[in-house]
Amino acid sequence: MMTSSYIAAPVFAELGxxxxxxxxxxxxxxxxxxxxNQRWAERLGLGELDDAAWETHFARFEPLPGNLKAPLALRYHGHQFGIYNPALGDGRGFLFAQLRESSEAGGRLLDLGTKGSGTTPWSRGGDGKLTLKGGVREVLATEMLEAAGVYTSKSFSLFETGEMLFRGDEPSPTRSSVLVRLSHSHVRFGSFQRHAHARDVERLRRLFDFSIEHYVPELHGAKDVTGLEERVVAFVKIVGERSARLAARWMATGFVHGVLNTDNMSITGESFDYGPYRFLPRYDPDFVAAYFDEGGRYAFGRQPTVVLWNVARLADALRPLAPDADFHPAMLAFEDAFHTAMRAGLLARLGVVSREVDEDARLVDGIYGFLDADAGHPRSVGYDAFFFDWYGGIPRAARTMASARADRYQGPAFDAFHSALAGYAAVRPDALGDAYFEREDPCTLLIDEIEDIWSAIDTRDDWGPFEAKIADIRAMGAVMRLRAE
Structure with missing residues (x-):
């Protein structure tokens, strides 16, 4: 049964x-x-669904009450590795339902979409299915990113579906699954690109107005006092700033998305679509997540530049609505938003209170100076362990300098970092006494860990390591309290 928190809001169908x-x-x-995902189900009034009802809606996809009468495969285009592809669209997923958060929770419009739910007109010869390994990987990614304070889609439900799938990039046959995602929006940069490519100004305008109404309320209220060109420029600026903050949080978290195509960018600045992602084992700007990214276009250190390039493509797509618009200020706003969010993200990972901008910049320089110097050492501290060891600042030093990694914290680069850190206060001094910070190593999600989790499932049908990792990630999130939407 649904509770009073369930608010159906199937508005996307109104676009026609x-x-x-x-x-x-x-x-x-x-x-x-x-x-x-019980905690998000409860927030949306779906927490009291029994197992049979959960299966009915999220494995059989019978409509939720008052919601979309049929699933909708969405249309969009996109630049993939810099090359425009007009043959895209939801090929193995669809929009299943839309809900509204309660006004007390912010009132956002939220989507329930799928991955692995079968073929659509945009499947391009594929089977429309999702491997179980792919579903497991996405659950782990979204749980880790949410705990790390990254604005991400949420894995809402995962069912194993009993089919054997054949894939060219992993051992086959392999087990199958269907995933339900919870997202703030399914409107992608590529959604606008599709209509711009077709020179369909009427539909482009309709999508623009829809997006402002539901995802940029600060502009929706101004539509009677500002012109269309002003709103288009303001829209690109706001979406750009959201995207900049997302890129900064990825960088602070050490996350490499892997496929930053324009069809994988949301106007809400939300991270989603987890294929060949990776978390950094150690600092490396050239680290690449996808084996097929041979030129390193989407390498870790290039993510901010690529995201800005994608924002520029969104501006191009909206040009028919504002032919004379100057988008240059919006691009500059991206840079400012990124650097501000980057400083904030790194200080949040260190668990220290921001000071003056110049001091914060010096600390950031100290962080990357040490990480860069440490990266080439055969016993590198590692990206996550560094922030774990120095969480809370100098008060953490006594324990850190008695740990197994103590000998790595020396030399000119470390001295510069340590000097910059002096004087910074802990955001939550009480957190340092938590059991999480008494352990030797932080919670991480490196590729070897993911492969071990999958091996236990694949060879022994042992879900214990998967469940233990989710519990560990959530425990870390509860201690760190890094804000994620």
């Missing part, structure tokens, strides 16, 4: 023809529930 295609969900041989 040209924005989506109604589709029929796949039917699966079995439905084994492997993950249920």
């Amino acid at each position: 023809d040209g924005f989506y295609d109604p589709v029929t969900p796949a039917r699966f041989p079995v439905h084994h529930l492997r993950f249920r």
Whole structure:
């Protein structure tokens, strides 16, 4: 049963023809529930659904009360590795339902979408299915990023579906799954690119107005007092700043998305679509997540530049609505927002209170100076362990300098960092007494850990390591209290 917190809001269908295609969900041989996000279900009034109802809605995809009558495969285009692709769209997923948060929780419009739910008109010959390993990886990614304070989609439900799939990039046949994601929006940069590419100004304008109404309320209220060109420029600026903050949080977290195509960028500045992602084992600007990214276009250190490039493509797509607009200030705003958010993100990871901008910049320089110097050492501290060891600032020094990594904290680069850190106060001094900070190593999600978790599932059907990792991630998040939407 739904509680009073459930507020159906199926507004995307109002956009009408040209924005989506109604589709029929796949039917699966079995439905084994492997993950249920109870805490987000409760926030949306779905927490009291029993197992049968959960399966009915999130494995069989029977409509939620008052919601979309049929799933919608959304239409969009996108630049993929810099090359424009007009053959995109939801090829193995769809928009299943839309809900509204309560006004007390902020009143946001939220989407429930799928991955692995069968073929659509945009499947391009694929089977529309998701491997179980892919589903497991996405659950782990979203849990880790949420705990790390990154604005991310949430894995809402994962069912194993009993089919054997064949893939060219992993051992096959392999087990199958269907995932439900919770997101703030499914409006992508590529959604605008599609209509701009078709020179369909009427639909472009309709999507723009829809986006402002539901995702940029500060501009929606100004539509009667500002012109269209002003709103378009302001929209690009706001979306750019959101995207800059996302890129900064990825960098502070040591996360490499892997496929930063324009169809994987949301106007809400929300991270989503986790394919060949990685978390940094050690600081390396050239670290690449995707084996097929041979030129390193989406390497860790290039993510901010690529995201800005994507924002510029959004501006290009909106040009038909504002032919004479000057988007240069919006691009400059991205740079400012990124550097501000980068300083804030790194200080949040260190658990220290911001001081003057110049002091914060010196500390940031000290952080990366040490990480860069340390990266080439055969016993590198590692990206996550560094922030773990120095969380809370100088008060953490006594324990850190008695740890197994103590010998790595020496030399000119460390001295510069340590000097810059002096005088910074802990955000939460009480957190340093938590059991989490008494352990030797932080909670991490490196590729070897993910492979071990999958191996236990694949070879022994042992879900214990998967469940233990989620519990550990959530425990870390509870201690760190890094804000994520």
